[in-house]
Amino acid sequence: MSEVKRPNPLFRNLTSKLAASPMIFIVLVVFVGSTMWTVASSFTGIKTLPIFTPQEFYDNWVGWDQYVRLWNTPRWITSITNLAIYGILYSGFAFVIGFLLAVLMDQKIRAEGVFRTIYLYPFALSFIVTGKVWAWVLNPAFGLEKTVRDMGWTSFSFDWLTNRDMAIYTVVIAGLWQGTGLVMALMLAGLRSIDDEIWRAARVDGIPKWRTYLQIVVPMMRPVMITIFVIVASGSVRVYDLVLALTQGGPGNSSQVPSMYIYEKLFVGALAQGTAASSVLLLATAIILIPWIIVEFGKKSRE
Template identity: 50%
Template sequence: MVKEGNNAKRLRQALEQRLPQIVVAPLFAASMFFVYGFIGWTAYISLTKSGVMPDYTLTGIGQYVRLWSTPRWYVAIGNLFIFSSLFIAIALAIGVLLAVLLDQRVRAEGVIRTIYLYPMALSFIVTGTVWKWMLNPGLGLERLVRQAGWENFRFDWLVNSDYAIYTVVIAAVWQSSGYAMALFLAGLRSVDDEVLRAAAIDGAGPWRTYTGIILPILRPVFLSTVIILAHLAIKSFDLVIALTGGGPGYATDVPATFMYSFAFQRSELGVAAASATMMLMTVVAIIVPYLYSELRKTGR
């Protein structure tokens, strides 16, 4: 009896000691399965000739060849390039400008900051819906300007295949530039007062202080903001769907909508998987070095 009691106690202690691992293990296993396992599945399917149904016989890189000979894919990549470079550049510029301005001991800073940042709380579908209404050529901005006296004003970007992608930039900048502002403002606030004092003693004016001293110190903040915005850009799907639906035609397709359309509307699993794998590789190329350096920095 006594021996059994001891055994039970020892078992409980051993269990207790292992409990942290026992708690983490299923969560870790789930994420291995649902992240890495699923990535593996998608990558595998991209190497088969799967069409409507998955087909598990490997056939090599045929789907990638097909993907890269689909004109629509080039439109999607071109759009992603135009969209992300403009979106990142403009959001970054607005973010820096607003952060520097807000850093000048502004009255009611809290209220202003709240106003700048609230679009981030909205769904991209909501943002898309609003801008779709404001940019529509019939009753929106175009008519507003015409009513103001410029009778011949034309602003039909939303329905113009050549310019529709720029309306996505307009809406995305509206939604996310406040986020860039918040990241920069946090960065500015973390600059040591000593640095500012030294600058003042050297007689540097406000312009020189910012361009010559403070902004260079904030280079890491620039880097992480660019990476966050790039990550947002590559994943953007909802905004395009809500604003233009990928149209006119497929003029505003991006890789995310391309993949969705091939997977769920055209049922070409192989091409869809190949395009998803291309997206993943792009994100990995950007995110992994960043995560690696961030984790090493914070480390232990």
């Protein structure tokens, strides 16, 4: 009997490695590579043409100049403030309203499928359509305000769309109308995954229904909640076309959001300024997500 040498570990599971290699390539080049390029180019003064070689980067290097300029631009400050308002209100209300709707849907109601479709339907529309529809509804000249006034309440006023201080809140309303249905559907799936015996045990224990929801069922839905949070939060960071269709960032610059600022700079001859703004958003997202990733996945590997 002759001894057989251990096979080269490089060739173990070779087919799996081959199958995974395109994905690995895409992740490295598209995600990691592009991100690194974006961050690196934000430290240069390039205007329109992207650069790639180290020599070019060296020649165009300006240090933190782009970031200094960015944080001295009032439009950027407005944008980032609006993003914070939109993100917090949209995520918060989408969670609360979506959960309440899901709870109502969970009461073994008749024609549940019809209601689910009604609430989920706006999600099937694009942000452009949603934005345009709400722009009409909220337009004081022929929308909600005019309709109510025509019905007799002549002093009625609802001019958020044309009000500098309130315009961003119309974006929140339209966003909620569009996105709450999805949150509801996900929450409902989460509620349905709770074993019926938990409910029965709580009834025997004499726990009121609302307390069962808040103190037993919601904690059990934690994984679903986290998924929903990631979907909702990433959706609010990306917000762009909704604002474009609804307010065009106006009146003035009052409802601008960062993605509009970035888009504009990238394609109107201030490339590096755009990548600097992108990097800030990237950093902000990372600051929110990384602690959660560490807590959530770190815990799992220890268990």
